[in-house]
Amino acid sequence: MIFNNRLPIARFGALEISSDFECGAGVDFRTEQDGTLYVRIPQEPLVPYRPSGQPERVIQMDYTWYFCVALTNRDAADKQVSLLASRDEGTESGAFRDYGVPAFTSLDFQHWDRMSDVRTDTDNARAYLLQLTLPAGHTVYVSNSVPHPYSQGTSWLQDVAAKHGGICHLDTLGPSLEGRHIYVLTIGEGANDRDGRSRVLITSGFHPAEPSTLGVQAIVEHLLAGSPLARRIRKELLVDILLQVNPDGYVHGTGGCNAKGVNMYWDFRRDDSENSPEAVALWDWIRKYPPLVYLDFHCYAHQVFKEVSPYIRPLSDYRSPRSRRLADEISRALVRMCDGRRVTGGLTNGTSTLAHQITEAYDTVTFTKFHFHLKHGQDSIRHTAVEVLEHVARATLDEIAGVGATLTFSRAAKRIGRRARILLSQLRKAIPVS
Numbered sequence: 297m298i299f300n301n302r303l304p305i306a307r308f309g310a311l312e313i314s315s316d317f318e319c320g321a322g323v324d325f326r327t328e329q330d331g332t333l334y335v336r337i338p339q340e341p342l343v344p345y346r347p348s349g350q351p352e353r354v355i356q357m358d359y360t361w362y363f364c365v366a367l368t369n370r371d372a373a374d375k376q377v378s379l380l381a382s383r384d385e386g387t388e389s390g391a392f393r394d395y396g397v398p399a400f401t402s403l404d405f406q407h408w409d410r411m412s413d414v415r416t417d418t419d420n421a422r423a424y425l426l427q428l429t430l431p432a433g434h435t436v437y438v439s440n441s442v443p444h445p446y447s448q449g450t451s452w453l454q455d456v457a458a459k460h461g462g463i464c465h466l467d468t469l470g471p472s473l474e475g476r477h478i479y480v481l482t483i484g485e486g487a488n489d490r491d492g493r494s495r496v497l498i499t500s501g502f503h504p505a506e507p508s509t510l511g512v513q514a515i516v517e518h519l520l521a522g523s524p525l526a527r528r529i530r531k532e533l534l535v536d537i538l539l540q541v542n543p544d545g546y547v548h549g550t551g552g553c554n555a556k557g558v559n560m561y562w563d564f565r566r567d568d569s570e571n572s573p574e575a576v577a578l579w580d581w582i583r584k585y586p587p588l589v590y591l592d593f594h595c596y597a598h599q600v601f602k603e604v605s606p607y608i609r610p611l612s613d614y615r616s617p618r619s620r621r622l623a624d625e626i627s628r629a630l631v632r633m634c635d636g637r638r639v640t641g642g643l644t645n646g647t648s649t650l651a652h653q654i655t656e657a658y659d660t661v662t663f664t665k666f667h668f669h670l671k672h673g674q675d676s677i678r679h680t681a682v683e684v685l686e687h688v689a690r691a692t693l694d695e696i697a698g699v700g701a702t703l704t705f706s707r708a709a710k711r712i713g714r715r716a717r718i719l720l721s722q723l724r725k726a727i728p729v730s
């Protein structure tokens with residue numbers, strides 16, 4: 297079974313609708329009695345997932361509800377269109393309001409503008425009611441995310457590699473199930489040499505509907521620019537970047553799975569070349585170049601009740617004091633930058649996820665997810681990503697330089713000092729002064 301969310305053109309008078317293009321998603325096109333155009337947001341397969349220390353269970357992911365359709369106005373005059381995109385077959389009415397859920401339009405599939413009139417049924421958007429104007433003779437793309445076609449990602453990576461040949465190198469893993477390259481961009485001075493420098497692995501695009509690639513592209517641009525930290529990173533580390541881990545998913549317009557319906561984030565099958573060759577290829581790369589730190593980026597789109605935050609796995613998952621120390625240092629910085637927010641518990645170290653498998657095999661410091669949020673805008677995703685990179689890089693470079701151990705020691709000394717002072721003051725209170 298090849299998974300596909302796309303449908304060819306349907307015509308309603310002078311109006312055409314289609315999802316049959318790269319990143320397209322949406323089915324069951326029809327018009328309602330009042331003329332509203334209806335699109336069903338496709339459902340994805342259920343995902344088997346093993347939380348750490350628990351039996352496998354099957355879950356319906358809530359983030360994968362993604363649509364992207366092309367609306368064409370064949371009329372000689374502009375057209376007002378009311379578009380209902382819903383997970384459900386039926387049409388709810390009357391309950392729609394502005395919950396702050398974003399939706400976007402684009403004329404060229406490169407620049408996406410946030411729509412002003414977006415009403416949804418809840419703050420998790422099971423259904424969207426969108427009003428838009430279609431210019432005469434034009435096609436407008438409409439989506440509840442900012443889609444990033446694989447072809448665009450690929451040409452962007454090739455451009456970057458060509459322009460910055462001295463400090464980065466483009467390689468391919470792969471191929472994907474349908475034969476597409478999975479690209480890995482390695483950034484570092486002399487990145488052609490496979491030397492012994494510590495590596496940081498960064499991935500995005502396990503879930504194609506999430507615009508996490510916006511953040512990772514900003515990280516690449518930052519690493520290739522001239523800040524003192526970027527120069528130090530390039531000199532002392534090698535950063536391996538996989539922008540779109542799941543190429544076929546981008547092409548088919550899936551929310552989270554590959555062409556065979558496998559959600560490689562929750563269900564990383566490193567030995568299943570039949571259903572998930574992308575995971576097999578990525579695991580081969582990791583075996584060759586095990587990273588010291590691994591970061592995976594995701595992005596909330598419609599779940600406006602959620603916020604930007606890292607997944608923080610328990611420090612007890614690490615075997616060496618060095619990994620524990622570095623994980624602790626990075627975790628503190630990320631939680632601080634997110635005003636104390638974090639996700640902890642079973643979601644952060646499920647044994648079926650890639651991050652868990654890398655930590656288990658190589659004691660790698662892993663952050664299985666860091667979530668951006670599209671509700672804050674595309675620029676905020678870029679800024680947040682660079683901020684995360686800086687925290688991770690500083691802690692990693694400190695650890696490599698031996699400063700990490702000193703920091704931990706001084707923090708422990710402070711803690712002991714604080715406890716001693718408290719104890720002394722309690723003693724003083726307990727002993728009556730004559």
Ligand SMILES: [Zn+2]
Nearest residue numbers: 503506594595
């Ligand atoms: Zn995700």
